[in-house]
Amino acid sequence: MRKESAKAKKVRLKKILEIFNLEYPKVTIQLNFESPFQLLVATILSAQCTDKRVNIITEKLFKKYKEPLDYAEIPSEELEKFIFSAGFYKAKTKNIKAAAKKLIDEYNSELPDTMEELLKLPGVGRKTANVILGHCFDTPGIVVDTHVIRISNRLGLVESKNPEKIEFELMEILPxxxxxxxxxxxxxxxxxxxxxxxxxxxxxxISYLCPSANKFN
Ligand code: SF4
Known part of the structure; x- marks a missing residue:
């Protein structure tokens, strides 16, 4: 089969976006937060965990602990108890506390607003950095999670399971x-x-625009 050109993908994608706009008119981030730092904490917690569960945890957590200093000072055991149900609570506690300390020591307790600097924070990969840049700093990025990996492959927009490769390939064809x-x-x-x-x-x-539609019927 002939490989679809980037130009043809863009045309198809434009139609897909128009349909999604009608289907999902009010989509936005599902995590609750009131500051870039809170979004960082929520996003770290959301790894291998549902947004719904994270919001249940952060509703109580953010009432008591708001700023990086709070998280630098909270005993690990106490934070672990709060976030236990998010899974991987020990690693998440370690990352949240280490990120809070780094923000205090190097960034005056503020979150940096560049990909390069965000990636230096413990527990922050491109996915988390793009969530923060896109929702707190008006710097668009494509967050590549499990749904984006699966569906962009099924739609034939990419042919890879590598999140970073997918991110860059989608950037080429998406406005x-x-x-x-x-x-x-x-x-x-x-x-x-x-x-x-x-x-x-x-x-x-969007089945008429999807090359995988027949594979599942
Ligand atoms: S047609 Fe099927 S595989 Fe393609 S996007 Fe829709 S549900 Fe997914």
Whole structure:
């Protein structure tokens, strides 16, 4: 089969975006936060955990502990108790405390606003950095999570499981102003229709634009 050109992918993607805009008109980040630092904590907690669960945890956590200094000073055992149900609580506690200390020591307790500097914080990879840049600093990035990996492959937009490669390939074919919302579209579509197992291609509004539609029926 002939490889689809970037130009053809852009045209197809434009139509997909138009349909997603109608299907998911109010999509946005599901994590609750009131500051860039709180979003950092919530995003670290969200690894291998649902946003719903994270919001339950942070509702109590953020009432008591708000700033980096609070997290630098809280005993590990105490933080572990708070975040236990998020899973990987020991590693997450370690990262949150270490990130808080680094922010205090090197950034005057503020979150930096560049990818390069965010990546220096413990527990922060490109995915977390893009979440923070896109939602706190008006610097669009494409967050590549499990839904984005799965669906962008099924849609034939990329052919890779490597999040960084996917991020850069999508940046080539997506208009920059759509980078942030694209992730939210795919997360919604992944939860509701294009599930990991048994995607509902018969009821998928973009099936006529998807080269994988016949594979699952
Ligand atoms: S047609 Fe099927 S595989 Fe393609 S996006 Fe829709 S649900 Fe996913």
């Amino acid at each position: 920059k102003e759509k980078w942030v919302i694209f992730t939210h579209y795919l997360i919604n579509h992944g939860r509701k229709v294009c599930k990991s197992r048994n995607p509902d291609c018969l009821n998928c509004k």
